[in-house]
Amino acid sequence: MPTIEFENVTKIYDEDTVALDDVSFTIDEGEFVILLGPSGAGKSTMLRVLNGLTEPTEGSVRIDGEELEGNRSGVGMVFQEHYLIESKTAFGNALSGALSRNGLLRSALGMHAEPDKRTALEALQTVGLLDEAGQRAESMSGGQKQRVGIARALVQEPEVVLADEPVASLDPKAARDVMRYLKKAATEQDLTTVTSLHQVNIAREFGDRFLGIRDGEVIFDGDADDLTMDEMDRIYYGEAQGGETVPAESPGGDFAGDADAAGGGGRA
Numbered sequence: 001m002p003t004i005e006f007e008n009v010t011k012i013y014d015e016d017t018v019a020l021d022d023v024s025f026t027i028d029e030g031e032f033v034i035l036l037g038p039s040g041a042g043k044s045t046m047l048r049v050l051n052g053l054t055e056p057t058e059g060s061v062r063i064d065g066e067e068l069e070g071n072r073s074g075v076g077m078v079f080q081e082h083y084l085i086e087s088k089t090a091f092g093n094a095l096s097g098a099l100s101r102n103g104l105l106r107s108a109l110g111m112h113a114e115p116d117k118r119t120a121l122e123a124l125q126t127v128g129l130l131d132e133a134g135q136r137a138e139s140m141s142g143g144q145k146q147r148v149g150i151a152r153a154l155v156q157e158p159e160v161v162l163a164d165e166p167v168a169s170l171d172p173k174a175a176r177d178v179m180r181y182l183k184k185a186a187t188e189q190d191l192t193t194v195t196s197l198h199q200v201n202i203a204r205e206f207g208d209r210f211l212g213i214r215d216g217e218v219i220f221d222g223d224a225d226d227l228t229m230d231e232m233d234r235i236y237y238g239e240a241q242g243g244e245t246v247p248a249e250s251p252g253g254d255f256a257g258d259a260d261a262a263g264g265g266g267r268a
């Protein structure tokens with residue numbers, strides 16, 4: 001049984017905005033899937049629907065065979081903005097991932113169970129920050145903060161991790177580090193992971209499978225070898241741009257670098 005099932009999902013925000021248009025796909029346990037597509041394609045909406053933060057207008061979403069109703073505790077979320085409490089330590093922030101299990105009052109009173117504390121330390125170890133457990137978030141780099149954000153999601157003990165542009169505000173080295181730790185966590189814990197990314201070159205390094213989204217539809221579904229320049233053009237521009245059909249990783253390819261420019265609609 002696949003972990004994630006999207007069946008004929010449509011999301012209409014208002015009369016004119018069809019963010020997802022009859023989307024169907026399945027994702028198996030342990031797959032590391034990356035969503036690619038220009039700005040406004042529907043990637044965030046897809047993640048929000050998966051997390052139960054947004055209700056589909058039509059269609060159904062199932063996780064482990066269960067219809068999604070409201071926010072699911074088995075789904076951990078990593079955001080572009082890490083939303084850490086700056087005055088808290090890395091450990092305190094990671095531990096806040098246990099909030100959904102412990103309830104607000106116990107958490108506010110700092111009454112965390114020993115297993116939760118152990119889980120938080122293990123999560124910090126997974127993201128390479130055990131030595132920084134006592135460091136306040138405010139004194140950490142952007143990449144370190146995002147890794148604490150991943151640790152916090154892991155403390156939820158999720159089956160599925162969703163990440164919406166988790167490295168958008170980081171330099172390429174920090175972005176790679178964050179993706180490396182996210183992939184490590186997913187592999188070690190056999191997590192099903194769905195991440196939206198604008199940096200195509202980084203996406204290609206880490207993704208097992210790519211869904212190309214355009215105008216609310218999945219127009220590409222394949223692995224890195226299938227993701228040729230023509231396919232990238234189709235995803236970002238709607239049609240092949242007349243270049244050769246070569247893998248997107250080829251040196252000098254338009255998509256060898258950051259695809260933010262592509263998302264803006266113009267060809268650099």
Ligand SMILES: Nc1ncnc2c1ncn2[C@@H]1O[C@H](COP(=O)(O)OP(=O)(O)OP(=O)(O)O)[C@@H](O)[C@H]1O
Pocket residue numbers: 013014017018019037038039040041042043044045046
């Ligand atoms: N809360 C909302 N209310 C109305 N329209 C929305 C809302 N959220 C998104 N949209 C619209 O739905 C469409 C899809 O947006 P979405 O944010 O899912 O795209 P995206 O691929 O994640 O874009 P980006 O890469 O810029 O984050 C866009 O036309 C957007 O303007």
